[in-house]
Amino acid sequence: MRVDNAIVEKRVNDFIKRSKELGIKITPQRVAIYRELANTDEHPSAEAIYKKIKNYYPNISLTTIYRTLETFEKLGLVSVVNILYNAARYDANLEPHHHMVCVECKKVEDFYDESLSKLDFSQKTLSRYKVLGYTVQLNGICKDCQSKS
Amino acid sequence: MRVDNAIVEKRVNDFIKRSKELGIKITPQRVAIYRELANTDEHPSAEAIYKKIKNYYPNISLTTIYRTLETFEKLGLVSVVNILYNAARYDANLEPHHHMVCVECKKVEDFYDESLSKLDFSQKTLSRYKVLGYTVQLNGICKDCQSKS
DNA sequence: CCTATAGATGGTAATTATTACCATATAATA
DNA sequence: TATTATATGGTAATAATTACCATCTATAGG
Incomplete structure (x- = not known):
């Protein structure tokens, strides 16, 4: 507690x-x-x-x-931290990149954004973990699912 | 393809x-x-x-x-997009915040970082999705797991 | 090119997370 | 307090993943 x-x-x-x-x-x-x-x-x-x-x-x-x-x-009383909990999802692309996840169909699309490539984390944050990497996960609704609803 | x-x-x-x-x-x-x-x-x-x-x-x-x-x-030949695929994880904290995930024990800790609260995404990115929100997921090894290994 | 063998595969069974179903119970309303 | 739509508990079904073991094969060495 x-x-x-x-x-x-x-x-x-x-x-x-x-x-x-x-x-x-x-x-x-x-x-x-x-x-x-x-x-x-x-x-x-x-x-x-x-x-x-x-x-x-x-x-x-x-x-x-x-x-x-x-x-x-x-x-909307609580949230699911990990939308993609259904099944493990793999990627052969090891270059740093970010993900857009469709909350409807669970599709994951890559996106690259220069401004996200070197985010500054506070020293306090960095002191708590041995950081291996990070990704920005953008949650939203993809084109396909937008047109369906 | x-x-x-x-x-x-x-x-x-x-x-x-x-x-x-x-x-x-x-x-x-x-x-x-x-x-x-x-x-x-x-x-x-x-x-x-x-x-x-x-x-x-x-x-x-x-x-x-x-x-x-x-x-x-x-x-290290491929990567798992969703480390936390094992089971759905819930959160009652609906304030925007970010997550540090321990790749060993799968613990998730919150972190807050002013500089991450209003990231700019490119127009190209925004045009592809109806964005609902985003989180930064920092992957690393927590204190506990560091001392174990 | 053949042989031996550590390591990899296939098939099936077991385990874990989640969902479906239905009979019973109960919160909320009058 | 009685009614009823909604929620719960228990069990069974499904989906994702892992364990096990007998068989096979990539590869190193002759």
Whole structure:
């Protein structure tokens, strides 16, 4: 529980208010799942959330976790850090370049942008990791998917 | 086959030379897999590569595709676009922020960097996608994993 | 060019992450 | 408090990935 308690409570209250506005039911499971996400900055998986909640809510179902996270995501209450989690995607192009990901069809297109080739990270950032590289991931909707909808 | 043929052939030749240097065997399967990756910029999954190769190499095994891609990746011959493909990872923090990913333990830590908050993308880039947002993903090795190895 | 063998492949089974289904339970509304 | 649309739990199905093992082959050495 790294996130400050006051912040967590604020987030949970906002979540409840927002849920009412959106017209979805506020169940103990949903609050538990949201709270678990709000009080960490570790970007947990469904499984990780499940394990934590199981400690104090032993008969919660893993299916509920998955379904709830999907619901939250669709409503914009939480976000998926890794859109491309479905399957590993490979690239033979080892030159530094960046990616545009279509959030609909999961297509990945390369883009090159001089101004992104040497971003400055703060010393504080650099001190925390042995940096191997970085990419800018641009999320959006591709031409094809734009014309479909 | 969007990538220019001459470039593909150069990549394949480099791949063969590099494989010899690395002391791994050059099998028709490996060449096929590498070539399939070298001649596209679509960042295919193992399954997608399998389907393509199956057309002209009908008894290749899906296991071989997975194993080979893993081998290539470990040797630095190809790269995985999406390190975090293992499982969906969620975040309740909807403020724009960036991620440091540990390539060893798959931990994701947030970082904030003023200079990254308003990157300029070229008009060419912006014309291709309806941009929803972007994140900078910094790949590296976290403190914990550094001390382990 | 042949041979031996370490390393690679193919096929199948096991594991892990996710989704589908359906009977039951419950939050929210009147 | 009763009604009902929605949510949950449990189990089964699917998809992606990995493990295992018997067989095959690229390659180094004669």
